Amino acid sequence: MSIENFYYLNVFGEINSVSFPLGPEAKGIFIKYDIVAGDDWEVISGVTTGLTQCSNPRKGHDSIVFNMPIACTFRFTNIFGWPQIVFSLYGTNVWGTEVSLGYARIHVPCQINSSQQSGLKAIHAPIIQTISTNIWSAIANFLLNRNPELREPNILLNGMKSKNLFTSSYGDIFVLLETITKGTEKLDIYS
Amino acid sequence: MAEVFIIGQILKAVNFCEPNLFVCWNIQAGSLWKVVEGESKGQTATDRNRIDLVSVFAHPIDLHLATRGLQGWPKFNVEVYSVNALKQYHPVGFGFAYIPSTPGYHNLSITTWKISPVTVLDSIKEKFFTGGFTIVKKDLIYSGVERYKILTISSGIVEVNLNLIFKNFRKYDIIFNRT
Numbered sequence: 468m469s470i471e472n473f474y475y476l477n478v479f480g481e482i483n484s485v486s487f488p489l490g491p492e493a494k495g496i497f498i499k500y501d502i503v504a505g506d507d508w509e510v511i512s513g514v515t516t517g518l519t520q521c522s523n524p525r526k527g528h529d530s531i532v533f534n535m536p537i538a539c540t541f542r543f544t545n546i547f548g549w550p551q552i553v554f555s556l557y558g559t560n561v562w563g564t565e566v567s568l569g570y571a572r573i574h575v576p577c578q579i580n581s582s583q584q585s586g587l588k589a590i591h592a593p594i595i596q597t598i599s600t601n602i603w604s605a606i607a608n609f610l611l612n613r614n615p616e617l618r619e620p621n622i623l624l625n626g627m628k629s630k631n632l633f634t635s636s637y638g639d640i641f642v643l644l645e646t647i648t649k650g651t652e653k654l655d656i657y658s
Numbered sequence: 659m660a661e662v663f664i665i666g667q668i669l670k671a672v673n674f675c676e677p678n679l680f681v682c683w684n685i686q687a688g689s690l691w692k693v694v695e696g697e698s699k700g701q702t703a704t705d706r707n708r709i710d711l712v713s714v715f716a717h718p719i720d721l722h723l724a725t726r727g728l729q730g731w732p733k734f735n736v737e738v739y740s741v742n743a744l745k746q747y748h749p750v751g752f753g754f755a756y757i758p759s760t761p762g763y764h765n766l767s768i769t770t771w772k773i774s775p776v777t778v779l780d781s782i783k784e785k786f787f788t789g790g791f792t793i794v795k796k797d798l799i800y801s802g803v804e805r806y807k808i809l810t811i812s813s814g815i816v817e818v819n820l821n822l823i824f825k826n827f828r829k830y831d832i833i834f835n836r837t
Contacts, residue, residue, distance in 0.1 A: 546825070547721075572718065577821035595714060624718055630700075630701045634705045636705055
C-alpha cells in the first residue's frame with residue numbers, strides 16, 4: 468500500500484471537568500481515560516491512555532475541574548472503527564477505599580472535509596454507573612459504600628456487549644476536543 | 659459503490675412514564691444496500707437516572723454501509739422496553755426515523771408510540787408496570803401499510819446523535835445538500 472492511501476487524524480483537547488448535580492459521593496476523584504480505535508487504525512504519536520490528578524470540588528460548586536490534556540495522532544485506512552474514548556471515574560469513599568464512580572464514553576468528534584465552522588467540540592457525556600442486580604450484593608455494596616465495577620470498561624465501546632447490563636446514570640463529564648484530518652481532501656469523503 | 663458511514667450513539671430516552679428502560683435498535687435498508695462492517699442492530703444496557711425520569715445509554719453505533727442504488731434509504735428503528743422490579747420487561751415505545759440525507763452531525767429525536775390498553779384491567783396492569791401489549795408483526799414499526807385500526811397511545815422520545823460520512827457520492831453523481 469502506498470503512502471498516499473493513509474489518512475491522518477489528530478485529536479487534541481482536554482478533560483475539562485466533571486459535575487454531579489447533587490454533589491459527588493466520594494472525595495479525591497480521578498479519571499482514567501482510554502482512547503480505543505478499530506483494527507485499521509494505528510497510533511503514530513501521543514498517548515492513548517492516562518490518569519488525571521485527584522481533584523475535589525470547591526465549596527458550593529458542583530463542578531470538579533481537571534483540565535487534563537489529551538493529544539493523540541492516528542493513521543488510518545478505514546473510517547470504520549472511528550476512535551472512541553472511555554472514561555473510568557474513581558474516588559475515595561467515607562471508609563477510605565477507592566471506589567468506582569461510573570463510566571462515560573464518547574466518540575472523537577467526526578469531521579472530515581466538513582463545512583462546519585469551528586473545529587472545537589464541547590461534549591457533555593453522561594456518567595453511567597453499573598448497579599448490582601443481586602439484592603444481597605446490593606445490600607453489601609450499600610453498607611460498604613462501594614459500587615460494582617466493570618472488569619473491562621471497553622465493553623461499553625462495543626454495541627453488542629452492553630446487553631443485560633444494569634446501570635444508573637448520575638452526573639456528566641465535560642470534554643473539549645478538536646480534530647484535524649490530513650489526506651482526505653482528494654478523496655470523495657464528506658461529513 | 660457509494661458508501662455511508664454511520665457513527666454515533668443512542669444518547670437517552672426521555673419523557674417515558676417508566677423508570678428502567680432499554681432500547682432494541684436496528685438499522686434497516688433496502689435490498690440494494692449491504693452492511694460492509696459493523697453491527698446493524700443491538701440492545702442497550704438497562705438504565706435509570708438517579709434524579710430525573712430519564713434513561714441514559716450513550717450506546718455506541720458504528721456502521722459501514724455500501725449501496726448500488728438510492729432506493730430504500732436506511733431507517734433507524736427503535737423498540738423501547740421497560741423492566742420492572744421482578745425483571746420482567748414489556749414494550750413501552752416503538753418508533754423509527756430515516757437516516758438524514760446530508761452528511762455531518764445530526765440529532766434525531768425519535769417520537770414513539772405504544773399499543774393502548776383497551777380495558778380498565780389492562781390499564782391498571784400497565785400502571786403497575788406489569789402489563790403492556792406488544793405487536794406481533796415488527797414491520798409495523800417501519801411500514802405504513804397495515805397500521806389502520808390499531809389503537810395506540812403516544813409515548814416518550816429517544817434521542818440519537820449521528821455523524822454521517824458519505825464516500826464516493828460525487829463519483830456516482832449523487833447530489834446531496836451540504837449544510
